[in-house]
Amino acid sequence: xxxxxxxxxxxxxxxxxxxxxxxxxxxxxxxxxxxxxxxxxxxxxxxxxxxxxxxxxxxxxxxxxxxxxxxxxxxxxxxxxxxxxxxxxxxxxxxxxxxxxxxxxxxxxxxxxxxxxxxxxxxxxxxxxxxxxxxxxxxxxxxxxxxxxxxxxxxxxxxxxxxxxxxxxxxxxxxxxxxxxxxxxxxxxxxxxxxxxxxxxxxxxxxxxxxxxxxxxxxxxxxxxxxxxxxxxxxxxxxxxxxxxxxxxxxxxxxxxxxxxxxxxxxxxxxxxxxxxxxxxxxxxxxxxxxxxxxxxxxxxxxxxxxxxxxxxxxxxxxxxxxxxxxxxxxxxxxxxxxxx
Amino acid sequence: xxxxxxxxxxxxxxxxxxxxxxxxxxxxxxxxxxxxxxxxxxxxxxxxxxxxxxxxxxxxxxxxxxxxxxxxxxxxxxxxxxxxxxxxxxxxxxxxxxxxxxxxxxxxxxxxxxxxxxxxxxxxxxxxxxxxxxxxxxxxxxxxxxxxxxxxxxxxxxxxxxxxxxxxxxxxxxxxxxxxxxxxxxxxxxxxxxxxxxxxxxxxxxxxxxxxxxxxxxxxxxxxxxxxxxxxx
Numbered sequence: 115x116x117x118x119x120x121x122x123x124x125x126x127x128x129x130x131x132x133x134x135x136x137x138x139x140x141x142x143x144x145x146x147x148x149x150x151x152x153x154x155x156x157x158x159x160x161x162x163x164x165x166x167x168x169x170x171x172x173x174x175x176x177x178x179x180x181x182x183x184x185x186x187x188x189x190x191x192x193x194x195x196x197x198x199x200x201x202x203x204x205x206x207x208x209x210x211x212x213x214x215x216x217x218x219x220x221x222x223x224x225x226x227x228x229x230x231x232x233x234x235x236x237x238x239x240x241x242x243x244x245x246x247x248x249x250x251x252x253x254x255x256x257x258x259x260x261x262x263x264x265x266x267x268x269x270x271x272x273x274x275x276x277x278x279x280x281x282x283x284x285x286x287x288x289x290x291x292x293x294x295x296x297x298x299x300x301x302x303x304x305x306x307x308x309x310x311x312x313x314x315x316x317x318x319x320x321x322x323x324x325x326x327x328x329x330x331x332x333x334x335x336x337x338x339x340x341x342x343x344x345x346x347x348x349x350x351x352x353x354x355x356x357x358x359x360x361x362x363x364x365x366x367x368x369x370x371x372x373x374x375x376x377x378x379x380x381x382x383x384x385x386x387x388x389x390x391x392x393x394x395x396x397x398x399x400x401x402x403x404x405x406x407x408x409x410x411x412x413x414x415x416x417x418x419x420x421x422x423x424x425x426x427x428x429x430x431x432x433x434x435x436x437x438x439x440x441x442x443x444x445x446x447x448x449x450x451x452x453x454x455x
Numbered sequence: 456x457x458x459x460x461x462x463x464x465x466x467x468x469x470x471x472x473x474x475x476x477x478x479x480x481x482x483x484x485x486x487x488x489x490x491x492x493x494x495x496x497x498x499x500x501x502x503x504x505x506x507x508x509x510x511x512x513x514x515x516x517x518x519x520x521x522x523x524x525x526x527x528x529x530x531x532x533x534x535x536x537x538x539x540x541x542x543x544x545x546x547x548x549x550x551x552x553x554x555x556x557x558x559x560x561x562x563x564x565x566x567x568x569x570x571x572x573x574x575x576x577x578x579x580x581x582x583x584x585x586x587x588x589x590x591x592x593x594x595x596x597x598x599x600x601x602x603x604x605x606x607x608x609x610x611x612x613x614x615x616x617x618x619x620x621x622x623x624x625x626x627x628x629x630x631x632x633x634x635x636x637x638x639x640x641x642x643x644x645x646x647x648x649x650x651x652x653x654x655x656x657x658x659x660x661x662x663x664x665x666x667x668x669x670x671x672x673x674x675x676x677x678x679x680x681x682x683x684x685x686x687x688x
Contacts, residue, residue: 167590169510185588198592
């Protein structure tokens with residue numbers, strides 16, 4: 115496997131008169147890059163270009179590609195699963211299909227498979243062939259919520275050393291799967307960076323509107339008290355933070371906790387007591403105008419982003435360096451399971 | 456008895472006898488048109504798959520040529536071949552003129568565009584999802600064509616039936632390059648022309664019924680195959 119796969123620059127018209135205009139993007143070995151954005155942003159077209167399926171555009175040679183709706187050819191599910199695979203890859207496809215719960219479903223005609231089964235068959239097939247770059251277009255969109263975490267885990271594990279580009283418009287999928295995230299709007303990449311940084315510090319209002327959430331923090335489930343879980347959040351330099359969120363995962367499960375910057379309440383000083391489970395002390399790191407609101411980044415050992423009104427900023431007399439208390443209602447946050455390779 | 460009634464009675468008499476001359480004509484028809492269809496299919500279907508899948512400059516022009524080929528008048532195909540095979544023509548040395556081989560060649564020229572054109576149209580009717588998946592599978596050129604052909608096989612079966620239907624029913628090409636020589640190059644269609652012109656209507660109708668039966672058998676087979684296809688709802 116090469117250390118870096120370079121996705122070529124793209125410049126071509128989209129159907130609706132807009133243009134796809136992407137700079138070259140490098141994806142490291144084993145790195146998962148999520149292309150995130152609203153419908154019609156050009157994500158799928160970009161992926162098809164990288165796959166070499168758009169006439170006149172040179173893609174990445176040998177890239178594996180999973181279309182949004184894998185097509186089932188005549189014949190059995192097994193026939194479809196093995197299309198284009200050699201001996202070793204065939205055995206691998208069988209093993210992956212088993213893990214994806216397709217055992218016993220592949221003997222009949224592929225036309226009889228459900229949408230979710232087709233999606234899983236396509237995933238097993240594309241992951242079975244060794245490729246330096248794997249392109250997945252909305253791999254989880256056709257799946258039931260209960261199947262997602264299993265499939266997500268299999269994808270992350272089987273991608274192994276392959277660089278990958280995963281298209282999704284689903285925040286949970288992006289947060290759980292991506293190592294790096296590129297936000298695409300109107301045919302261009304507006305921001306690219308770590309998932310947490312993109313969610314926490316969107317470059318502009320449009321990106322903020324698309325990603326729509328401020329805080330994405332990795333952690334591990336420590337305690338379960340339905341419908342809540344207590345998550346042990348890990349900062350970059352060993353700092354830890356306890357947080358109660360909605361979730362139903364067993365202790366020890368790696369998760370990503372997500373909550374909006376607008377869900378964070380800011381108090382000056384120690385703040386009052388209340389029903390909020392999550393109350394922390396910290397120091398304001400930065401203050402920044404964000405549209406009609408003000409964005410605070412508060413250092414709690416790890417950065418948490420809060421959105422407040424200019425009025426509150428003035429009333430509380432907040433500025434960088436001030437000590438503040440933050441609270442977040444547990445029901446305003448969500449823990450999403452992260453598959454570990 | 457009415458004129459038509461008499462003709463029909465004569466026709467069934469000929470069919471009832473099923474004499475050596477009728478058998479010979481029927482046999483030669485099936486062999487010549489069968490061979491021509493086979494050649495047309497072997498060349499036309501892969502060509503049609505390639506044309507249906509391919510993305511290359513001049514594809515529109517090639518498709519147009521094929522579509523014109525589908526509509527080419529058999530007498531014209533016969534005439535061109537006649538000139539080629541004529542003693543002084545470029546292929547005169549083969550000595551193939553007025554032999555069944557020339558008839559097979561003439562009908563092949565008619566069968567190839569039909570087989571290719573209908574196959575290409577079927578392939579082009581594959582959904583966007585299907586062609587996208589075909590591209591994504593990274594198959595070799597040949598396997599990709601086979602998979603695409605398999606996917607549209609009812610269309611390809613129709614192409615085969617249409618090719619056979621076209622050649623077995625045409626009279627112009629075989630008449631010109633075959634010469635309708637009794638016992639040598641006479642087939643059902645040319646025999647019908649012959650019998651009609653000599654006012655032996657009973658025999659002409661009898662041969663016409665045989666021609667219809669061939670078409671019936673071929674199309675019944677095709678329909679049966681297509682109805683048997685349950686892998687697509």
